[in-house]
Amino acid sequence: MEPVLEALALRLDAVLGPDRVITDPVRLRTYECDGLTTHRSTPGIVVLPDTAGQIAEIVRACAEAGVPYVARGSGTGLSGGALPRADGVLIVTSRMQRILEIDIPGQRAVVEPGVINLDVTRAVRPYGYYFAPDPSSQQICSVGGNVAENSGGAHCLKYGFTAHHVLGCEVVTPDGELVELAADGPGYDLLGVFVGAEGTLGITTKITVRLTRVPETVQTLLAAFESIEAGGTAVSAIIGAGVVPAAIEMMDALAIEAAEAAVHCEYPPGAGAVLIVELDGPDAEVAAQFAEVERLCRDAGAFEIRIAADDAERALIWRGRKSAFAAVGRISPAYLVQDGVIPRTVLPQVLARIDALSAESGVRVANVFHAGDGNLHPLVLFDDSEPGAAERAEEVSGAILDLCIEHGGSITGEHGVGVDKSRYMPRMFTDTDLDTMQMVRCGFDPAGLCNPGKVFPTPRLCGEVPGVRKGPHPYEGKADIF
């Protein structure tokens, strides 16, 4: 181990106490990647703090030693955001899993960053509330990770992303200070800047989340179509009719095949696409809109519609969708999970182009997507034992992102940029855009030690940002003009 890390490990040992600082090479390997398993790096040191005060001390120690650090929640991220540094410290929040306060009249809860997403709902459900952001990984991912990635889920079409459910955060800034960021504070919306910053602006140590009332009624249907185009037509018709479903999700034939093999979700045989539509709200409103959704699906060519009669049937419908990423492992030795966004209206065209890309390259692509907001999750399948297959899959995956950009969309909907997509940032943003974002980052982290190498295509020191003026400010000595 480098002498600087050795000295730092001793200092962190004194701060954290026994068995909270890992330097054993075998144990370190547990943390070498997140959900993006194609990128790996063994961390220099792993620390397991119990308190916000300890995180502040860790960050201060890293700052003084000039050592980079990365936060990690549950490590389910799909863009390599929690990829550690061999020359740095990985700060794992998995011991910080306390729900500190539940305030039902105020419709809020205060949680530590390592609290598992679904545990918030489990804790408040008896009071008739839940935590709305519902990534498919919600049984294992942390709220701290959700905040960093601004995670979404099937129900974000109606309820919004994590950003819409975070009222405040306690944060350790890169100079080791503990500060509070609040949604309703005066001045700049720094909480807004922080949520979704992928752990590059500081470390969240406490989160105040909004609680949402459990709706009076939930109704779910599964509609089977011969083609993905027909399913896309139904999506456009439903949204165009002014209905805002809680969720509207689509899977193509390959994704259905994988889900069937993995979890036996009993989707209609022979379907080229299935659409899951869920409506929630007051009884009368849901009943009226549900009839309309059913009609619109039939008009678009649905050959079978199943309506969940109870919770068990609803769970069966969702089981296939929620397991889709992992299920693809049943039909392919390896796969890449892509995350891109397109305007909903061009869904059929883009899906046809993805089909053509797949046919030309011979690389199979299974499509699963949040159809209502145009967030695609193509699963690009390959055999990692075949020479060149991973590279071909990468190419197809990149070409899909190009399609998203070409159609006015985005290179990520909810999985973040991380290390995986930093190289695509210049395809979406100009140099000036990227310089501006870099200046924001430098405002929080001038030394560049907080999760470096993520989000931006070319790591730069803060002094190198072109927009930062050298020499006196043009308004220096002219304070009276403000």
Ligand SMILES: Cc1cc2nc3c(=O)[nH]c(=O)nc-3n(C[C@H](O)[C@H](O)[C@H](O)COP(=O)(O)OP(=O)(O)OC[C@H]3O[C@@H](n4cnc5c(N)ncnc54)[C@H](O)[C@@H]3O)c2cc1C
């Ligand atoms: C099967 C599967 C399904 C998924 N489905 C969805 C989905 O439907 N929607 C969706 O949005 N995502 C989904 N994801 C991606 C992932 O689960 C989310 O991004 C999740 O929010 C990550 O949480 P985590 O605790 O695992 O974070 P990690 O992977 O540990 O970290 C993610 C990022 O957050 C940063 N971070 C973590 N904790 C903190 C903290 N306390 N302070 C500052 N930064 C921090 C890390 O540095 C990293 O950049 C899925 C992943 C898998 C494996």
